[in-house]
Amino acid sequence: GQNIDQPTEMTATEGAIVQINCTYQTSGFNGLFWYQQHAGEAPTFLSYNVLDGLEEKGRFSSFLSRSKGYSYLLLKELQMKDSASYLCAVRDGTYKYIFGTGTRLKVLA
Amino acid sequence: ETGVTQTPRHLVMGMTNKKSLKCEQHLGHNAMYWYKQSAKKPLELMFVYNFKEQTENNSVPSRFSPECPNSSHLFLHLHTLQPEDSALYLCASSQDGGSGGMQTQYFGPGTRLLVL
Numbered sequence: 268g269q270n271i272d273q274p275t276e277m278t279a280t281e282g283a284i285v286q287i288n289c290t291y292q293t294s295g296f297n298g299l300f301w302y303q304q305h306a307g308e309a310p311t312f313l314s315y316n317v318l319d320g321l322e323e324k325g326r327f328s329s330f331l332s333r334s335k336g337y338s339y340l341l342l343k344e345l346q347m348k349d350s351a352s353y354l355c356a357v358r359d360g361t362y363k364y365i366f367g368t369g370t371r372l373k374v375l376a
Numbered sequence: 377e378t379g380v381t382q383t384p385r386h387l388v389m390g391m392t393n394k395k396s397l398k399c400e401q402h403l404g405h406n407a408m409y410w411y412k413q414s415a416k417k418p419l420e421l422m423f424v425y426n427f428k429e430q431t432e433n434n435s436v437p438s439r440f441s442p443e444c445p446n447s448s449h450l451f452l453h454l455h456t457l458q459p460e461d462s463a464l465y466l467c468a469s470s471q472d473g474g475s476g477g478m479q480t481q482y483f484g485p486g487t488r489l490l491v492l
Contacts, residue, residue, distance in 0.1 A: 271418070298478065309378055309466065309483040310419075317478075354419070362407070362432050364481060366419040 269293050271367035273355050278373045279345055287340045287370045289355035297358040301329050301340045304352045304369065313353075314340065342372075350374045379403040380484035382467050388490045389457065397452040397487045399467030406472040408450040409481065410442060413464040425450060426472060457491045464488050 271291045279285040291299070298317040302310035316322055316331035316338060328341040340353055352369040359365050380401045389395050401408065410422040424432035425444040439461075441453040450467055468481040 300480065302483075309380070309485045311378065312480050312482070315478050315480060356419075358479065362424045362426065363421060364409075368416060368418045
């Protein structure tokens, strides 16, 4: 079946580094996305991986290993505004995007 | 602002009411999506339209009826809903549903629906 797993909650301190893991089992693979969603707001796009390796974009990086069905999102120099849910999603084929339940990150002062 | 707007932002309706949710995208995209987001559950894909044609219906009950009059607008017509249908309904768009390219989805802010 289709399944995406990510931790439910994580807590980290302002200025620290946090890694949010995502493992997936899908029938197809056409890219993996990370989204950030603040409470009551729309998910916003953070990163995209389709080939193995690391993609870096400012304080955010995302890694993909297709053979392991594994990705992580790395957030550096954490800020209070980074407190949000982080959604891992796999594009399975043409039109289907399979989402995980999201990881709620709390950044403490 | 993601370029995708949704109205209304909040909706309370009885089980016998009929209402409609509206989504509009200003990104020039050709694919549009309806998702349901319930607490502690993953986003559930409901419907997909690509170039105004419905390409996915993810086993959604018939009390939800989508309409896509053009590539910029998407509606979700609701009738005789159940309390378990209470959720956040998100609309999204992407360039198109083709297999090539990144096809990032851009989401609207959602409609918070409460069915009494």
